Amino acid sequence: MxxxxxxxxxxxxxxxxxxxxxxxxxxxxxxxxxxxxxxxFTVETTNGKNYVNIGQTFNSDKYFWSRSSAVEYNAAGSGASNKATNNAEYLAEVEKRIEDFMTKNPEVKKEDIPVDLITASGSGLDPNISVQAAKIQIARIAKSRGIEVSRLEQLVAEQTQQPLLGILGPQKINVLELNIALDALK
Structure with missing residues (x-):
């Protein structure tokens, strides 16, 4: 011993x-x-207001929507739902998200909805969406704001962040920064 x-x-x-x-x-x-x-990191608007650079709730027709969050974007309780992909409750949540998205974006086919718009991120705080997730929302925002689709496409292209070193990770768009830029459009 x-x-x-x-x-x-x-x-x-x-x-x-x-x-x-x-x-x-x-x-x-x-x-x-x-x-x-x-x-x-914080993001500052043109009027001097600061936002924390984590996922935010955007559910108005005139804004690009973020990923869903299992923790309602509460940074004190970061986390995922931890439900299996075949869990009935989880599947019901995803179907509700699809239904809500299609109600506000009737021109979009169900199979064209990017997965990041209907599933929550692992942390529940992800501030980014895919380029496709932004592009698929352009028609709704153009109609809501009375802005030309081509101008919104240009804005999405300007806000697209390239992969690290050109190869590590996908292209992405920070939804908060995109919506701030959207509000700054004349």
Whole structure:
């Protein structure tokens, strides 16, 4: 027993120092040298109002809609629903989202709706949608705001973020920034 006790105490002490002291300090240091000093990003509007750059609720016809959120965009409780794709309750939620989307976008076929508009993100806070998810909403917004479709297509193209290093990840659009730019259109 004595031969195992001393190494166990030493290992526990070393891991305690590493995982409760050194590692958190290393992560804090990396955050401090990252953009915005690890404090997150805010988006400022032309009228000086600041928004936190996480997913936001947009459900008006005159705005691009965000991804759904299992946590109602509450950053204190980030998370997904953790329901299986064959769960009856989950399937009912997805069908309701499809129905709501098709009610507001009658020209869209059910099979053309991008998956990111009807499913929630893993964190529930994702501020981005796919380019296709933005494009499929253009007709509704153009009608609601009285803006030419071509101008909205141009706005979506301007707001499209390219993959990291040109190859890592898909193209995406930050919905908050897109809607702020939409409000700034004359």
């Amino acid at each position: 004595k031969t195992n006790l001393l190494p166990s105490i030493i290992l526990t002490t070393v891991l305690l120092v590493l995982l409760c002291g050194a590692y958190p300090l290393l992560m804090w240091g990396i955050a401090k040298v990252s953009p915005n000093s690890g404090e997150g």
